[in-house]
Amino acid sequence: MESFDVIDTPQHQKEQFDVIVVGAGLAGLTTARELLKKEHGLKVARQWVGRTQKEIFSLLEELNIDIYEQFESGTKVGQLGTPDVRLLRSPVLLFGLLTFSLYESLDFVLSYFRMNRLIQKINILDLFSWNGAQSADEQSVASYGRSVALTRTVRDALSMSTRAVYGAESKRMSLLFHLLYCKSAGSFLDLIQARGNGAQAFRIKGGAQQISIKMAAELDDRLRLSTGVKKIETSEDGPTRVTLECKRLVLAIPPNQCAKLEFSPPLGYLKRRLFDSMEPGHFIKFVVTFATAFWRDDGLSGEIASTGRTTVPGEDLVRFLGEKALREFIAYEEKNWKHEPYNGGCPVDHVTPGNMDAFVTIRDMHYGVHFAGTETAIAWMGYMSGAVESGKRAANEVLHALGVDHNYLKGSQLSADCKRPQAPRDQYEKHSKWTTILIFAALIMMKT
Numbered sequence: 001m002e003s004f005d006v007i008d009t010p011q012h013q014k015e016q017f018d019v020i021v022v023g024a025g026l027a028g029l030t031t032a033r034e035l036l037k038k039e040h041g042l043k044v045a046r047q048w049v050g051r052t053q054k055e056i057f058s059l060l061e062e063l064n065i066d067i068y069e070q071f072e073s074g075t076k077v078g079q080l081g082t083p084d085v086r087l088l089r090s091p092v093l094l095f096g097l098l099t100f101s102l103y104e105s106l107d108f109v110l111s112y113f114r115m116n117r118l119i120q121k122i123n124i125l126d127l128f129s130w131n132g133a134q135s136a137d138e139q140s141v142a143s144y145g146r147s148v149a150l151t152r153t154v155r156d157a158l159s160m161s162t163r164a165v166y167g168a169e170s171k172r173m174s175l176l177f178h179l180l181y182c183k184s185a186g187s188f189l190d191l192i193q194a195r196g197n198g199a200q201a202f203r204i205k206g207g208a209q210q211i212s213i214k215m216a217a218e219l220d221d222r223l224r225l226s227t228g229v230k231k232i233e234t235s236e237d238g239p240t241r242v243t244l245e246c247k248r249l250v251l252a253i254p255p256n257q258c259a260k261l262e263f264s265p266p267l268g269y270l271k272r273r274l275f276d277s278m279e280p281g282h283f284i285k286f287v288v289t290f291a292t293a294f295w296r297d298d299g300l301s302g303e304i305a306s307t308g309r310t311t312v313p314g315e316d317l318v319r320f321l322g323e324k325a326l327r328e329f330i331a332y333e334e335k336n337w338k339h340e341p342y343n344g345g346c347p348v349d350h351v352t353p354g355n356m357d358a359f360v361t362i363r364d365m366h367y368g369v370h371f372a373g374t375e376t377a378i379a380w381m382g383y384m385s386g387a388v389e390s391g392k393r394a395a396n397e398v399l400h401a402l403g404v405d406h407n408y409l410k411g412s413q414l415s416a417d418c419k420r421p422q423a424p425r426d427q428y429e430k431h432s433k434w435t436t437i438l439i440f441a442a443l444i445m446m447k448t
Contacts, residue, residue: 017246019398022229026384027372028252029215030059030391031398032222038404052186052197053385055392063214066205072194074301077320080160081153085320088305100153107151111158114148115179115188122183124378125411126421127360133176134424137356141178142171156307164305165191166350166382167281167337177351177359184381194303199383208384228342231262234367248398252372252391255349255362256280257342267366270423274358278375280345286334288317294324348382349375357423363393363411368401370394378411 019035021028051057060067076088081104088099100108121130128134136144145158162170162178182188186197194200204210216223232249251258259275266272295302304320317325337346351359363376372394377386393412399405400414409415 015244017244018402019248019250020244020246021250021252023250023252023373024212024216024223024225025252025373026211026215026387027374027391027394028250029212029219030388031250031252031372031395032219033215034392034395035398036218038399051201052190053199053380053383055379055388056383056385059211059388060204063211065210065214067202068205070194070200070203072301072303074296074299076301076303076305078304079306079320080156081151104151104153107149107154108157111145111149111154112188115182119179119182119188122179124180124183126419127176127180127356128422128424133356136179137174137176138354139175140171140353141173141175142169144175145170160305160307161188161192165347167283167345167347168279168350172279172350172352174351174353174356176356180356180359181350181381184377184379184386185383199380211384229261231264232369233264234369248368248370248401250370250372250394250398252394254278254280254343254373255375256344258371263366263369265367268361270358270361271364271366273355274351274361277352277355277358278349279352280338280343280349281347282338282345283347284334284336285346286332288332289330290325290328291330292328294328295321298322298324360421360423364413365397370397376411 021031021035078086078088080086081100086099118132118136121132123129141158141162145155149155149158159170162168162173165181166173182191185191185199190197191199232251251261255275255278259272259278267275293302300321304317306320338344340346363371365371372387372390374380374382374384374387374390376390376393379389380386393409396407396409397412397414400409409418412418413420
């Protein structure tokens with residue numbers, strides 16, 4: 001029986017449930033929704049997308065929410081490899097052939113294919129089956145970039161990509177985590193493109209918040225908001241002090257937030273180290289409202305890619321879009337995600353170098369506690385589709401545990417074809433004493 005204390009709730013109030021889901025993001029709402037689809041007397045307490053994000057596309061269709069293609073026609077604006085503004089007249093890799101020097105262009109192409117070869121070696125369900133995995137985990141994305149990229153332009157491009165995708169500096173991220181993240185999406189290009197299979201190829205008509213709003217409405221009074229968890233107890237004999245009690249518990253919250261919870265019995269060493277080592281991204285997202293989309297009249301797509309490094313103090317939109325940005329300006333709003341108390345940042349938690357051996361436990365249960373959240377996904381980790389996938393997996397783990405029909409356990413330790421991933425072990429190899437004696441004798445004979 002699992003139990004946990006809840007903030008701002010009378011300590012001695014006791015309620016019992018079959019399942020409790022902590023976290024009301026897409027992962028948690030999907031978990032609750034999937035459980036209710038197969039409800040057999042269970043008591044449950046409750047912007048951009050890409051073509052290959054099957055789980056979120058399926059959910060949008062179920063909820064009757066429309067999408068439309070992201071506008072990206074026109075010239076892009078960038079600042080990388082130099083303080084000067086550059087016009088990028090073609091998408092991603094190909095723009096180098098038209099904008100940059102031949103040397104820079106070749107460096108782009110070669111560096112991309114080198115990284116892509118590494119990505120293809122990744123086995124998502126068994127990371128360390130690749131012999132180079134441990135070495136990749138011991139270096140950062142930035143150190144890898146310095147070792148393969150010949151030009152400042154390509155190093156800047158890699159740095160910008162990690163900032164845009166993870167909200168984090170490349171020097172603070174495990175290369176192995178980055179390779180895994182790319183494989184989860186399909187490729188490095190799929191993470192950064194706004195066309196084809198890219199993560200930003202489509203937008204949700206009316207805003208992504210509709211998904212959560214519609215899913216929450218299906219839960220009625222089962223959903224409790226503004227109720228934070230601080231302690232989880234797992235005991236076969238039952239708790240002595242409890243607020244809520246359940247047979248199975250799903251934590252659908254970011255790993256960095258799991259690190260703040262008190263578990264009794266405590267988490268295993270690798271699971272605890274994983275939660276302690278995963279850091280959230282630190283995005284400040286902003287929306288600027290203009291009277292017209294004036295940049296389109298100037299042949300620009302509106303996309304800007306910049307390292308933020310410039311000789312001009314106070315780099316701003318005027319530098320990239322011209323004086324019209326001042327004349328057409330109406331309003332500015334920003335959101336600093338690090339101030340959010342229940343996620344601590346966005347868009348995703350990442351793993352620091354040297355800790356991917358702990359990552360192999362990310363989907364592992366802790367007694368009757370299951371873990372969901374986009375970071376635990378197999379496909380499109382870190383994105384809405386990954387969150388939906390993780391919610392389905394966690395829901396079916398619960399159904400399995402409660403003896404209810406289930407069919408979606410890929411990546412779960414409860415899956416019939418689950419092969420436990422092995423973390424690397426740095427142990428001394430044992431040699432026969434006779435092998436040592438023979439080698440020593442051979443060396444003596446060589447000298448004589």
